[in-house]
Amino acid sequence: MLFLKECKKVIFSLTFWIYCLIVVLDFTSQYYPDCRKAASPPYDGYKLSEDHGRIMEGAVKSLAEGYLANRYICYPLGFYKAVKLNEKERGQIEECLEELTGLSAAEISALDESAEKYGVYDGLHEYTGYTIESIPLSDTLTYERFTELMGKVDDTLGGGSDFKPDDLVFHFSKETLTKEEALKEYADFTDKDRITGALARLFSDYAGITLGILPVFVAAALTAADRKRRMTELVYSRRISSFRLIFTRFAALTVTMFVPVLLTMAAALIQAVRIYGGSNISYAAMFTVPSFWLIPNIMEAAAAGMLLTELISGGAAILVQFVLWFIPLLKDSGMLWGNISRFTLICRHNSLFYREQFITHMGAFVFSRIFYILISLILVLLTVLVYELKRGGRFNGVRLFGESGILRRKA
Amino acid sequence: MSDNIIIKGVNKSYGKKQVLFDIDLTIEKGMFGLLGRNGAGKTTLMKTLAALHKKNSGEITVCGVPIENAAEIRAMTGYLPQEFSMYPSMRTDEVLCYLGTLSGIPSRECKKRVTSLLRRVDLIEHRHKKIKELSGGMKRRLGIAQAILHDPKVLIVDEPTAGLDPEERIRFRNLMCELAEDRIVLLSTHIVGDIEATCEQIAIMDSGKILWRGTVSELLKEAEGHIYTVNVAKRFLPQIKKEYIVTGMLAQNEYITVRIVSDAEPDLPNPVQTAPDLEGAYMYCLRSRGCDVCGGDE
Amino acid sequence: MVFGCLVRAAYSDAKHNYLIHYLLAVAVVLSIPMLFGVNDLDAKAAAQPLELMMPFTGIILMTPVFMPEQDENIRDTVRAKKMSYELVCLMRLLMAAAVMLALTGTFVLFMKYCGSDVSFRHFCGAAVSAAAVGSIGFFTAAVSDNTIVGYMAAVIYYVMNFLLKSRLGMFYVFSMSSGSFSEKKWLLLIAVLLSAAGLIGRRYRTNMM
Numbered sequence: 032m033l034f035l036k037e038c039k040k041v042i043f044s045l046t047f048w049i050y051c052l053i054v055v056l057d058f059t060s061q062y063y064p065d066c067r068k069a070a071s072p073p074y075d076g077y078k079l080s081e082d083h084g085r086i087m088e089g090a091v092k093s094l095a096e097g098y099l100a101n102r103y104i105c106y107p108l109g110f111y112k113a114v115k116l117n118e119k120e121r122g123q124i125e126e127c128l129e130e131l132t133g134l135s136a137a138e139i140s141a142l143d144e145s146a147e148k149y150g151v152y153d154g155l156h157e158y159t160g161y162t163i164e165s166i167p168l169s170d171t172l173t174y175e176r177f178t179e180l181m182g183k184v185d186d187t188l189g190g191g192s193d194f195k196p197d198d199l200v201f202h203f204s205k206e207t208l209t210k211e212e213a214l215k216e217y218a219d220f221t222d223k224d225r226i227t228g229a230l231a232r233l234f235s236d237y238a239g240i241t242l243g244i245l246p247v248f249v250a251a252a253l254t255a256a257d258r259k260r261r262m263t264e265l266v267y268s269r270r271i272s273s274f275r276l277i278f279t280r281f282a283a284l285t286v287t288m289f290v291p292v293l294l295t296m297a298a299a300l301i302q303a304v305r306i307y308g309g310s311n312i313s314y315a316a317m318f319t320v321p322s323f324w325l326i327p328n329i330m331e332a333a334a335a336g337m338l339l340t341e342l343i344s345g346g347a348a349i350l351v352q353f354v355l356w357f358i359p360l361l362k363d364s365g366m367l368w369g370n371i372s373r374f375t376l377i378c379r380h381n382s383l384f385y386r387e388q389f390i391t392h393m394g395a396f397v398f399s400r401i402f403y404i405l406i407s408l409i410l411v412l413l414t415v416l417v418y419e420l421k422r423g424g425r426f427n428g429v430r431l432f433g434e435s436g437i438l439r440r441k442a
Numbered sequence: 443m444s445d446n447i448i449i450k451g452v453n454k455s456y457g458k459k460q461v462l463f464d465i466d467l468t469i470e471k472g473m474f475g476l477l478g479r480n481g482a483g484k485t486t487l488m489k490t491l492a493a494l495h496k497k498n499s500g501e502i503t504v505c506g507v508p509i510e511n512a513a514e515i516r517a518m519t520g521y522l523p524q525e526f527s528m529y530p531s532m533r534t535d536e537v538l539c540y541l542g543t544l545s546g547i548p549s550r551e552c553k554k555r556v557t558s559l560l561r562r563v564d565l566i567e568h569r570h571k572k573i574k575e576l577s578g579g580m581k582r583r584l585g586i587a588q589a590i591l592h593d594p595k596v597l598i599v600d601e602p603t604a605g606l607d608p609e610e611r612i613r614f615r616n617l618m619c620e621l622a623e624d625r626i627v628l629l630s631t632h633i634v635g636d637i638e639a640t641c642e643q644i645a646i647m648d649s650g651k652i653l654w655r656g657t658v659s660e661l662l663k664e665a666e667g668h669i670y671t672v673n674v675a676k677r678f679l680p681q682i683k684k685e686y687i688v689t690g691m692l693a694q695n696e697y698i699t700v701r702i703v704s705d706a707e708p709d710l711p712n713p714v715q716t717a718p719d720l721e722g723a724y725m726y727c728l729r730s731r732g733c734d735v736c737g738g739d740e
Numbered sequence: 741m742v743f744g745c746l747v748r749a750a751y752s753d754a755k756h757n758y759l760i761h762y763l764l765a766v767a768v769v770l771s772i773p774m775l776f777g778v779n780d781l782d783a784k785a786a787a788q789p790l791e792l793m794m795p796f797t798g799i800i801l802m803t804p805v806f807m808p809e810q811d812e813n814i815r816d817t818v819r820a821k822k823m824s825y826e827l828v829c830l831m832r833l834l835m836a837a838a839v840m841l842a843l844t845g846t847f848v849l850f851m852k853y854c855g856s857d858v859s860f861r862h863f864c865g866a867a868v869s870a871a872a873v874g875s876i877g878f879f880t881a882a883v884s885d886n887t888i889v890g891y892m893a894a895v896i897y898y899v900m901n902f903l904l905k906s907r908l909g910m911f912y913v914f915s916m917s918s919g920s921f922s923e924k925k926w927l928l929l930i931a932v933l934l935s936a937a938g939l940i941g942r943r944y945r946t947n948m949m
Contacts, residue, residue, distance in 0.1 A: 033543045043531065045889050053896060061903075105777070115780065189777075244899075248892040255888060261527040265588060268492050268521035269544035272513060276544065345888045346804065350764070353895060423512055424495035 033271075037253075037283035046252040050245050051291045054238070058295040061237040066230060066299070066383075069306050072217035073208060073384045079369070080204045083174045089203035090181060090194060091131050092166050098124050099143055099161040100151075105191040114188050123187050127180045133169030142166070191362075201370075216384040224386055225313035227303055228320065232380045232389060234299050235324040236367075238292060240360065242328040243377045246288050247352040250336030251345035253284060273419040277337070281411045284333045289326060296321055324378060327403035331376065332356075334410035341417045343428070373398040444506045445595065446470050447491065447626060452500030454486055461486050463650045465500070473622035475641030476630040477724060483650040484630040485524055488600050491628065492521040505595055517546075520589035524600040527581070530574035534565060537573060538588055545592040552591075559587045563617065579610040586614070590621060597627045603636050615640045638720040646727055653731050658720060665703075665723035670713040673699050682710070687735055689722045703729060750831050757808040758832065762839055765797040769843045781856040787916035790851075790858075790866035794844055795898055795913060798874025801836035802935075803881050803890040805829055806942065826943055833878070833935060840870050861921060868924045869913040871931035873898055875938070882938035885945060 041047050097103040101121060103114045116124065128139055146161040178196045185195045193202040208216065220229050257263045266276075300317040332352055339348035360377060367381035369388035373395045380389055389396070420426035447469040454462035461483050478484050489495040491502065493512040502509035509515055528537045535556050542552035560566045563583040568576065576584065582602060589597055599618070603611045619640050621627055631637060637644055637658070644661065646654040654661065669689075674682065676698050682688065686708060690701035703725045707713055718726070729735045754762070772778065776789035806829060848863045876897045881890025901913050910926035 032549060036540050036543055040529070045884055045886065046892055049889065049892055049896070113777065113780070113785075244895070245892075248888055248895075252886065252888045256529065259886075260529050261525060262529065264489075264494060264521065264523040265526055265528070265541060266544060267494055268516055268519065269541060270513070270517040270546050270592065271544045346807075346891065349888070349891050349895070423493065424489070 033275075033279050034283055037280050038287050040256070041249065041253055041283055041287040044249065044252055044256075046249045047287065050249050050288065053241060053245055054291045054295060057237060057241045058298065062234050062295075062299065063302065065233065066302060066306070070217075070220060070229075070383050072213040073382075074210065074213045076208045076213060076216065076382075076384060077205050078208055078212065078385075079200050080206050081200050082204055083177075086199050086203040087131075087168055087172070087174065087177050088166075090177075090199055091128070091168060092163055093193060093203070094124070094131075094184060095128060095139070095142060095166055096146075096161045096163055098128060098139070099146060099163075100158055102151075102158055102160075103188050103192060105188055105193075114192075116187070120187050124184060127184055131169060131172060131177065131180060132167055133171070134167065216386075219386040220383060221311070225311065225316060226307050227300065227312045227314070227316040229383045229386065230299060230303055231317050231320040233383055234296065234317075235321045236379050236381050238295070238321065238325055239328055239377050239379070242288075242292065242325050243332060243356040243360075244352060246284070246329050246332035247336035247348055249288060250284050250333040251340045251348045253280065254337045254340040255345045267422045273422060274415050277411060277415045277418055281330075281333060281337060281414075284337075285326070285330055288329050288333065289322075292321075292325060292329075293318075323400055327400045327407070328377065330407035331403045331410075334407035334414070338410045338414040338417065341414050341421070371396045371399065374402065375399050376403065444503075445626065446505070447596065447628070448501075448503045449491075450501040452487075452490065452502060453498045454490060454495065455498055461650050462490070462497070465650075465652055467645060467652055467655065469626055469628060470643065471622075471624075471626050472643065473619065473627045473629065473641045475637035475644040476628065476647060477634065477637050477644055478630070478632060478647035480632055482632075482647040484632075484647055485600055486650075487647070488521075488598050488628065488630055491596075492516075492519055492598050494521070517592075518594050519596040519598060520592065520594035522585045522589040522597075522599040522602060524604070526585060528573045528584070531572055533570055533572055534576070534584060535560065535569040537584070538591060541588045542591050547592055555591060556587075559591060563587045564613070578605050579607065582606060582610075582614070583617075586617065595625050597621060597625055599627070599629050601631055602629065603631065603633060611636070612639075634721045634724050646724065648728060648731075648733050653733070654727050661723045661727060662718050662720065665718040665726040667715060668705060668726050669701065669703060669716050669718040669722045670708055670710075671699055671701050671716050672708065672710045672713045673697055674710065687725050687729060689719070689725055705730070749828065750835060753808075753828070753832060754835060758804075758835070761800055761804060761836075765800045765839060765843060768793060768796045768800065769847050772847065778851050778856060779854045781851070783857045783859070783862075784917060784919055786851055786856040786858050787862060787865065788914075790844070790848070790862055791869050791914045791917050794840075794847075794866040794870040795873035796870075797840050797843055798870035798872070799877050799891065799894040799898070801840055802833065802871075802874030803877030803894055804887050805832045805836065805878055806881055806885075807887045826939055829939060829942065833939075836874070837871065840874070841867055844870065862916070865916040865921060865924050868928045868931065869916075871935075872911075872913055872927040875931040875934035879934040879938040879941070882942040883945060 098121070101115055103116075105114050125136060125139065128134070129136060132139070142163060143161070146163045149160045149162070151158040151160045178199065181194045181199060182196045185192050188194070193199075220226065257266055296318055300314065303312055303317065335352050335355075336345075336348045339351055355376065359375070367379050368385050369380075369392065371378045371380075371389075371392040375395070376399075378396060378399065417426065421428075447467075449465050449467040449469075452462055452465040453460065465487060476484050476487070486495060490497050491504065491509070493509055493515040497509070504515055505518060507514045507518070532540070538556040538559070539549070539552055542556065543549065547555065557566070557569075560569050563586055565580060565583055565587070568580060573581070573584075582605070586599070586602065589599065602618075603614055606614060615636065618627055618629060622640075629636070629641065642657055644656070644658060645652050646661075672682075674697065676693070676696050679691075679698060679700070682700060682702065687703040688700055689703060692699040701716070701719075701722065702708060703722050707715075725735055772789050772793045775793075778786075778789060781788075809825070844867045845863055848858050848866070851858045851862075873894055877890040877894030879890075880893035881887045884890065898913075901908060901911075906912050906915065906918060906920075910923050911930070912923050913927060915921065915923040
């Protein structure tokens, strides 16, 4: 059977064994130690109150402090960037502040006197930092207008600031959990999630990162093997349809790469049984959620790897998938739970608690998983098309800048 | 259903460079040799017939099936490329099984066929060897085995004897002849000896055109009266090579017997007209059709 | 004579096999100011864009050194030539190193121009980090005879630096961003050793095949 033969090819490839090694290392170094002890109620946890008044107050205060010091801390890609504005840009911020607070320009400048000042030295320059006691909000300010203005502010700052409308809730409505809330989170963990439901989310969070990138290597190596071994023509001239061949290869890649993940799930389940006892936990939850969570990741990376390797080269496939994987990972590094949108490739939920948060994003989560399954199927269909064209001699690879140009990829 | 290949007015170019010009050819059952120099367009024609290249214009039908119907063409042709290799870490029988599966042969049937084929190409004792451990000749034979694995009606082999030692070459030819008994075998080569030993029907290609088409005996007949042997002193050899096409030499002491191709009787002492051999006839054919041939300067 | 030959070979090689990689490396460097702030950074913050991004040029330039000859036919043809195959690879490696140094140097100067507190130390540290990550790819590609495996090893090493941070000890390539320079001498040693081992390993491997 072709499927088994293709699986065998994958299993005997070096990239697959490196893949397995990393999957296991990732499990033993991240998830496993995190879950070694029985979880206790998250007394030091925090929640996002999403209280509009609180958000507006906090954001405007922080903006005014930045304005006075003319120094705003941004994280455009998850990395620290201190932004200093010129007069014109500073004027734009001032206008926003006037509208937000209802104060005049002079009154805003006067905040300087009442604010508490402190020296900041960042290694190069010395700054004066400001802490404002309190700041009024304009009576006519609505939350919608507020987010609009914050969007403007974020644009002026070059993006990645705390004022980015989508992130306002996260930055300005954090509250530590009360004891009751922590106990409720814990009760959710044991009762609603039956423990493994929560463990499965944490497991998927860690495994998802690895599976967002590693399958591309295995797929690229398998796809490039025919060309590298000068076997393309022998394969091209066979009877099998391109559709069947490519889809079988894709299925073989997905299934073989899922097996080691499945084994780590089983290991996680054994660990859970040993810690929490077999009767309190749901056995199925350790498999269902992670499978639904992770298979689309394997599929997407494998499909992208196949298409781009067939179209250009293995290196190109790796580069593209790396960018797709790395940049969102850096950008979201502040919000490790409750932040799944409909197009999130790598879903995060780096906690055993906050079940409610996950449930509220359930629609987006399901959407994103199905979306990426469909995307990968489309990518595989495109691979079939490219393969069929190459096979019939109608496409000889991408050429950039002419016949003997810099990027040639002979089919 | 007819069992021949009909090629009508086929043109093919790679980008701006045209490599096949108005090819017209009918290939019947049996062994058919495509003879031509390197770069004559043989490989391109063969790849086009195996549905691996797209022609720009013209018509091709293989056993009644138009070439555009690639899936059906692939099902009934076996192709051995000029240059190929296989996954180096797979075993000989594994590779054949893999390619058999790609040809849609059920696995039990495939195993049986692989064993009998390996016996036929004399690789049975090497069936557990990895591809990277095989010699060049063994790989060629394995190549032939993969091409006939699905028992194709048409077998296309591109320069199959390049790089084989004389003994292996003979074995290879014999195998080809056996295979040609019940199918079309299209063989391309630039080695005249291969054709001489195996093919009845031949075509000669040069610069993307079919120069000549017929049987071996017709080719020989055409060259009759144009092949001479002369016996000259060795020191004249360079001059003779300059003026004539030399297809063979036999040295005896300070004299040398030279076989030359010439339209008219050569202006040399005691030329003797001899029965043409295929090599001479091939050279004559190329020369008489205006190809730039420089014989002897090897 | 030999030198002239080498220069011509290097030029032809760069044009036919490597131009796309050089351009990609340049693209990586050009993307830094879009992804990171480079104005008025202090010494520690200035190390961050350099250490995070320059290793990509290492991966892009050093890993595919053996790629043009991955096809065994081409390799045998190249190996049969008078100029030793290892010399061709070494030449490519040196070209890669030269481009890497040039890019790092240019970017450090650009940062200085933008008012960041960069020094020669930054240049050395970033270049060494790039070479260390690149040499992992180079070495792995050499011994596995597979460029994709090379990329895989290099990318895994890079990502491990993210996850494990200074727990990697002397293997930590982002150390300058957290104010420590002592790892760099080890990284330099690793880069040199792995490059040499890659060339030697390649020789052994190709002879074996």
